[in-house]
Amino acid sequence: MRPIILAAAALVAASSAVHAADDLMKRSTELFAPIAGPGPEAKAASRTMIELGKSLYFDPRVSASGLISCNSCHNVGGGGVDGMETSVGHAWAKGPRNAPTVLNATFNASQFWDGRAPNLKEQAKGPVQAGVEMNNTPDRVEATLKSMPAYVAQFAKAFPKEKQPVTFDNMATAIAAFEATLVTPDAPFDRYLKGDAKALTAQQKKGLATFIDSGCASCHSGVNLGGGSFQKFGVAGDPPEAARPGADKGREKVTSNPDDAFVFRVPTLRNVALTAPYFHSGKIRSLDQAVRIMAESQLGKTLSDAEAADVVAFLDSLTGRQPQVTLPVLPPSTATTPAPSL
Amino acid sequence: MRPIILAAAALVAASSAVHAADDLMKRSTELFAPIAGPGPEAKAASRTMIELGKSLYFDPRVSASGLISCNSCHNVGGGGVDGMETSVGHAWAKGPRNAPTVLNATFNASQFWDGRAPNLKEQAKGPVQAGVEMNNTPDRVEATLKSMPAYVAQFAKAFPKEKQPVTFDNMATAIAAFEATLVTPDAPFDRYLKGDAKALTAQQKKGLATFIDSGCASCHSGVNLGGGSFQKFGVAGDPPEAARPGADKGREKVTSNPDDAFVFRVPTLRNVALTAPYFHSGKIRSLDQAVRIMAESQLGKTLSDAEAADVVAFLDSLTGRQPQVTLPVLPPSTATTPAPSL
Numbered sequence: 001m002r003p004i005i006l007a008a009a010a011l012v013a014a015s016s017a018v019h020a021a022d023d024l025m026k027r028s029t030e031l032f033a034p035i036a037g038p039g040p041e042a043k044a045a046s047r048t049m050i051e052l053g054k055s056l057y058f059d060p061r062v063s064a065s066g067l068i069s070c071n072s073c074h075n076v077g078g079g080g081v082d083g084m085e086t087s088v089g090h091a092w093a094k095g096p097r098n099a100p101t102v103l104n105a106t107f108n109a110s111q112f113w114d115g116r117a118p119n120l121k122e123q124a125k126g127p128v129q130a131g132v133e134m135n136n137t138p139d140r141v142e143a144t145l146k147s148m149p150a151y152v153a154q155f156a157k158a159f160p161k162e163k164q165p166v167t168f169d170n171m172a173t174a175i176a177a178f179e180a181t182l183v184t185p186d187a188p189f190d191r192y193l194k195g196d197a198k199a200l201t202a203q204q205k206k207g208l209a210t211f212i213d214s215g216c217a218s219c220h221s222g223v224n225l226g227g228g229s230f231q232k233f234g235v236a237g238d239p240p241e242a243a244r245p246g247a248d249k250g251r252e253k254v255t256s257n258p259d260d261a262f263v264f265r266v267p268t269l270r271n272v273a274l275t276a277p278y279f280h281s282g283k284i285r286s287l288d289q290a291v292r293i294m295a296e297s298q299l300g301k302t303l304s305d306a307e308a309a310d311v312v313a314f315l316d317s318l319t320g321r322q323p324q325v326t327l328p329v330l331p332p333s334t335a336t337t338p339a340p341s342l
Numbered sequence: 343m344r345p346i347i348l349a350a351a352a353l354v355a356a357s358s359a360v361h362a363a364d365d366l367m368k369r370s371t372e373l374f375a376p377i378a379g380p381g382p383e384a385k386a387a388s389r390t391m392i393e394l395g396k397s398l399y400f401d402p403r404v405s406a407s408g409l410i411s412c413n414s415c416h417n418v419g420g421g422g423v424d425g426m427e428t429s430v431g432h433a434w435a436k437g438p439r440n441a442p443t444v445l446n447a448t449f450n451a452s453q454f455w456d457g458r459a460p461n462l463k464e465q466a467k468g469p470v471q472a473g474v475e476m477n478n479t480p481d482r483v484e485a486t487l488k489s490m491p492a493y494v495a496q497f498a499k500a501f502p503k504e505k506q507p508v509t510f511d512n513m514a515t516a517i518a519a520f521e522a523t524l525v526t527p528d529a530p531f532d533r534y535l536k537g538d539a540k541a542l543t544a545q546q547k548k549g550l551a552t553f554i555d556s557g558c559a560s561c562h563s564g565v566n567l568g569g570g571s572f573q574k575f576g577v578a579g580d581p582p583e584a585a586r587p588g589a590d591k592g593r594e595k596v597t598s599n600p601d602d603a604f605v606f607r608v609p610t611l612r613n614v615a616l617t618a619p620y621f622h623s624g625k626i627r628s629l630d631q632a633v634r635i636m637a638e639s640q641l642g643k644t645l646s647d648a649e650a651a652d653v654v655a656f657l658d659s660l661t662g663r664q665p666q667v668t669l670p671v672l673p674p675s676t677a678t679t680p681a682p683s684l
Binding site: 058060061065066067072075076077078079082083084085088091092094273274276285286322324325326327328329330332333335339340342 | 400402403407408409414417418419420421424425426427430433434436615616618627628664666667668669670671672674675677681682684
């Protein structure tokens with residue numbers, strides 16, 4: 001009888017594994033969603049608008065110096081970030097926070113680490129004017145764009161109903177339209193969510209289960225696995241000073257509410273394997289370490305080495321098809337284009 | 343008889359205009375040549391090698407800071423230049439000379455304003471190490487590239503016969519191969535050289551005739567309308583200090599020959615309408631003014647307003663089809679990638 005009993009036991013085990021697997025996929029589809037296409041700003045925009053936005057995104061003349069473009073800190077070919085601890089801007093100034101990725105940013109409920117911009121359009125206006133980033137002014141940006149006939153024509157086509165289409169506000173609209181095309185569908189996890197059980201490795205599935213069971217998904221959920229809420233960095237206990245320097249109180253500065261001290265927008269985890277270093281501080285270069293700090297600080301949980309490795313393997317499955325962007329050919333400066341201001 | 347005489351005179355005039363036009367095209371084909379395809383470094387390279395070179399060209403991690411790529415100063419979408427007087431590099435340092443265009447640089451007989459590099463490959467090694475540019479070292483570049491498995495695999499494919507393919511030297515080889523694809527065929531002047539008399543406007547033809555008759559073409563000739571010889575900036579008389587600051591003696595520093603004081607490589611005029619500001623000094627923003635200074639300083643000739651305008655119109659005909667480059671998706675940094683050094 002022995003072999004028969006063993007076979008029956010194996011059958012039961014296999015069947016329960018299948019059930020667990022089905023269950024994991026079902027739970028996942030309830031918590032997360034695959035990327036279905038470009039974001040709303042792109043869907044609402046004309047091809048001309050998106051092309052204009054692309055030119056503006058890559059044009060360093062949007063900055064006062066003529067050296068810094070949106071792509072400098074949000075490199076479309078580099079995970080949508082710059083790989084720096086905190087970004088470097090005008091006159092080599094070091095900015096206060098790590099550059100969030102532009103990839104899939106369209107799916108975030110708000111923008112910036114402190115959520116001070118409600119959408120991509122309002123976000124785009126910030127760095128252009130920030131002294132430590134592009135250090136420019138709306139007037140000077142408009143003068144720059146108006147000095148180039150090719151831009152004037154592009155704005156007129158993109159905003160056909162407006163008499164004065166070349167405005168700072170329209171610049172931001174166009175940049176947002178382009179940015180909303182920068183989505184990364186077809187990650188292994190997207191394919192899994194669509195029913196392909198083989199899209200994740202066994203380890204990635206273990207990591208996914210740990211991710212859900214530990215509570216990570218209570219904030220890192222939805223299409224962007226994050227980007228939808230604000231949370232204190234340090235819910236379960238203060239994180240190491242290295243990861244959360246005390247000087248940056250996060251959202252408190254936006255709301256003036258002491259309850260918002262150390263509150264930040266939950267970042268998307270899509271393409272997180274490409275976007276080191278981590279956290280608003282950019283202080284943590286290792287994804288494994290970032291995962292452990294999150295578990296400790298947010299969930300009061302110490303991950304074993306195996307659990308951390310599994311979660312990192314799962315996070316690797318969030319790397320999607322990266323945007324294929326043809327570099328725009330920028331209009332040449334003219335005699336009236338403001339000279340670079342260093 | 344009057345009408346008949348007039349008609350005959352008109353016929354003679356028209357016929358001589360046709361002859362003059364034929365003659366201009368014939369003289370042009372003797373002096374210049376159209377772009378026939380990519381440069382030799384690209385023709386000799388595999389697709390893999392060119393793709394690797396493209397990644398390296400756009401990868402800011404080739405610089406010590408992780409902020410500056412080849413494309414920062416030689417923007418493929420911006421006429422192959424940065425639009426700055428002189429380039430800005432590491433720690434916001436201002437470099438000594440205006441960035442020459444990368445477009446069609448493969449057709450130059452030497453590289454840099456003082457010709458100190460014989461070819462694109464040797465050129466590529468310079469800015470990576472220059473303190474005011476990328477401020478990096480060959481060892482650190484190699485360590486950076488070796489830290490990323492995707493780069494290691496790309497180098498192995500691009501240099502299949504080498505045991506240690508990830509070298510600084512091979513980096514330069516690959517970058518040169520990519521740069522040699524950055525050519526701009528099909529400019530109106532190229533079509534004219536191939537026999538399309540209508541490719542140039544009447545004014546452009548007048549400008550072309552002035553360009554040849556004044557002697558511009560004695561240096562600005564060949565496929566690149568320049569790039570083939572060295573000349574003193576100030577053959578016929580010292581140019582204004584603004585255009586040729588006295589501190590930069592040009593090629594004298596390379597050869598230690600006092601005869602080479604103020605000698606520079608003759609730049610290509612292809613896409614010159616896109617590459618302001620002008621001269622090694624980058625001091626002159628207007629192409630009209632640059633043309634007049636050249637005529638005075640090199641040829642001892644004062645151009646009339648009409649002549650200068652005609653020559654500028656002709657130079658506009660040198661703007662070719664700009665490269666269509668898909669931005670590379672760069673390999674992610676790893677735990678062993680050297681951290682950005684600001």
